[in-house]
Amino acid sequence: MKQDPRRARQKRNYDEPLPRDEMDDSYQDQNSYSQPRRRPWMKILIFLIVLIAIVLAVKSYLNHKSVEVSENVTIVAVTPIESTILIPHEECHNETTSKLVKNKNATFFNNLFDSKKNPKYIQQNSTKRVCQTVNAESQVTNGYVVKYQFGNYIESMNVVTPPPLNAVIPLTELQKYQQQTLVNNVASDAVSNK
Numbered sequence: 001m002k003q004d005p006r007r008a009r010q011k012r013n014y015d016e017p018l019p020r021d022e023m024d025d026s027y028q029d030q031n032s033y034s035q036p037r038r039r040p041w042m043k044i045l046i047f048l049i050v051l052i053a054i055v056l057a058v059k060s061y062l063n064h065k066s067v068e069v070s071e072n073v074t075i076v077a078v079t080p081i082e083s084t085i086l087i088p089h090e091e092c093h094n095e096t097t098s099k100l101v102k103n104k105n106a107t108f109f110n111n112l113f114d115s116k117k118n119p120k121y122i123q124q125n126s127t128k129r130v131c132q133t134v135n136a137e138s139q140v141t142n143g144y145v146v147k148y149q150f151g152n153y154i155e156s157m158n159v160v161t162p163p164p165l166n167a168v169i170p171l172t173e174l175q176k177y178q179q180q181t182l183v184n185n186v187a188s189d190a191v192s193n194k
Contacts, residue, residue: 077147086135
């Protein structure tokens with residue numbers, strides 16, 4: 001192939017395509033025709049392998065995490081939560097009142113001769129029961145604060161019924177006590193809001 005002498009002196013502009021006479025027609029695209037296409041299923045296979053590896057890693061992490069949560073805790077202290085409430089009750093007593101009333105048996109002549117037997121006025125007594133509502137203070141236990149040792153840490157939570165002091169129990173069992181507290185608090189809030 002001969003080159004045009006004018007073109008030899010010019011510098012090549014690589015942005016322009018080569019003219020047809022300068023193209024190398026001897027190049028054969030062996031990759032596109034001789035081997036079958038394997039890339040789509042290879043990509044799917046690689047994707048599945050990566051996906052399985054991720055699933056196994058997450059499952060292993062969750063299993064390891066659940067083993068750590070089931071550690072035992074030691075109950076260090078149990079303190080009651082007490083509050084003062086007012087309990088209304090009725091207090092009743094008898095009141096006696098007396099008043100002077102005109103004597104029906106007294107006559108003009110009785111007053112002149114014998115005023116002691118039939119006085120002009122007599123005392124009349126009446127008794128009636130009087131009740132009033134009185135509030136009495138009372139101490140009630142609303143739950144317990146349980147302090148427990150979890151590893152090197154001391155934590156606390158509110159529970160309804162206290163576990164025994166110095167007991168070693170799983171943390172999940174202690175959390176069940178706390179869930180009862182939450183259910184009771186939600187129920188009491190619902191009743192008080194009505």
